[in-house]
Amino acid sequence: xxxxxxxxxxxxxxxxxxxxxxxxxxxxxxxxxxxxxxxxxxxxxxxxxxxxxxxxxxxxxxxxxxxxxxxxxxxxxxxxxxxxxxxxxxxxxxxxxxxxxxxxxxxxxxxxxxxxxxxxxxxxxxxxxxxxxxxxxxxxxxxxxxxxxxxxxxxxxxxxxxxxxxxxxxxxxxxxxxxxxxxxxxxxxxxxxxxxxxxxxxxxxxxxxxxxxxxxxxxxxxxxxxxxxxxxxxxxxxxxxxxxxxxxxxxxxxxxxxxxxxxxxxxxxxxxxxxxxxxxxxxxxxxxxxxx
Numbered sequence: 467x468x469x470x471x472x473x474x475x476x477x478x479x480x481x482x483x484x485x486x487x488x489x490x491x492x493x494x495x496x497x498x499x500x501x502x503x504x505x506x507x508x509x510x511x512x513x514x515x516x517x518x519x520x521x522x523x524x525x526x527x528x529x530x531x532x533x534x535x536x537x538x539x540x541x542x543x544x545x546x547x548x549x550x551x552x553x554x555x556x557x558x559x560x561x562x563x564x565x566x567x568x569x570x571x572x573x574x575x576x577x578x579x580x581x582x583x584x585x586x587x588x589x590x591x592x593x594x595x596x597x598x599x600x601x602x603x604x605x606x607x608x609x610x611x612x613x614x615x616x617x618x619x620x621x622x623x624x625x626x627x628x629x630x631x632x633x634x635x636x637x638x639x640x641x642x643x644x645x646x647x648x649x650x651x652x653x654x655x656x657x658x659x660x661x662x663x664x665x666x667x668x669x670x671x672x673x674x675x676x677x678x679x680x681x682x683x684x685x686x687x688x689x690x691x692x693x694x695x696x697x698x699x700x701x702x703x704x705x706x707x708x709x710x711x712x713x714x715x716x717x718x719x720x721x722x723x724x725x726x727x728x729x730x731x732x733x734x735x736x737x738x739x740x741x742x743x744x745x746x747x748x749x750x751x752x753x754x755x756x757x758x
Contacts, residue, residue, distance in 0.1 A: 467575045467591070468519060468522060468572055469515070469520070469522070469576065469578075470521075470576055470578045472578075472579075474500070476500055485555070489557065501742065503743065505532070505754075506749075507583070507585075508757065509756075509757075510584050510585035514589050515577075515589050521539065521540045522540075523542050525542065525543070526545045535757070535758070536757055539755050541569075543569050549562065550664070558670050560675035561667045564676060566678070567653050575595050576646075577646050582725050583722060584723050586718035587721045593696060593721065594646035599648075599685075599691060600690060601691075601692045602645065602691055603641040604640050604691075605638070606636050608636055608637075616673040617673065617675050617676065617679075620674060620675065621677055621679035621680040622639075624676050624683075625683035625684040628680075629684065629688055642698075643696050648690055651684055651688065651690050654684070655680060662676075663676065696722065698720050700723075700726070701714070702728060703738065708741050713745075715745040718749075
């Protein structure tokens with residue numbers, strides 16, 4: 467079983483030049499700010515998910531790869547390896563996610579992580595896959611008011627279209643945590659609606675983008691998903707204090723946690739970053755096989 471991690475280091479000057487040249491506007495700090503926690507995500511995967519054989523680290527360019535990454539156990543995938551040249555450079559996670567099944571050598575069973583999702587306690591394979599099916603909690607929605615939910619609706623409708631079905635008023639939304647996927651299902655969905663994926667893909671986010679949920683929804687609608695929630699706690703720095711988050715990292719009550727960034731002053735960011743790194747170092751002090 468493999469893991470995929472998509473990562474952006476917003477402090478990389480080469481990446482910043484790419485962004486400003488392609489987009490023509492100032493970088494949004496919240497979306498691309500680096501918290502320095504990637505190595506702890508890798509340590510959590512190594513310690514608490516020993517059934518993961520290899521990590522595929524997906525980045526835009528070589529300058530994005532941290533110096534500590536062990537390339538004997540981490541497969542570095544550049545955007546140019548999987549995404550059509552006409553879409554590059556791309557700064558839209560939705561577009562990047564739809565091309566993840568194109569990673570060469572990807573295992574049939576894989577788990578996709580954003581870089582703000584962390585294993586914090588022992589996990590079992592059955593938490594993510596059982597009897598040839600993925601495991602994922604889903605919720606049903608009718609209203610798609612903001613951009614994110616519009617993308618969820620697009621993904622749900624495209625998954626149904628890939629199966630020869632019409633879209634519905636109600637759409638499903640997987641829980642916000644790492645995503646267990648079957649490569650065969652992902653490739654079948656991609657192939658069935660490839661023209662629409664390509665026509666909707668964009669360098670920056672739009673309401674017309676599908677995202678990774680296209681593949682999860684396809685699995686659900688085709689009977690390849692067990693609708694059961696993965697043990698997870700979701701934190702937003704807008705709604706939770708950094709001290710409470712750090713306490714949870716040190717003494718977790720769930721197997722995984724997702725910690726979402728928000729807009730904040732640089733001084734607050736540096737203070738929160740320091741506390742969070744200290745908490746992760748307490749929880750995961752040992753170097754993993756994914757590090758040099």
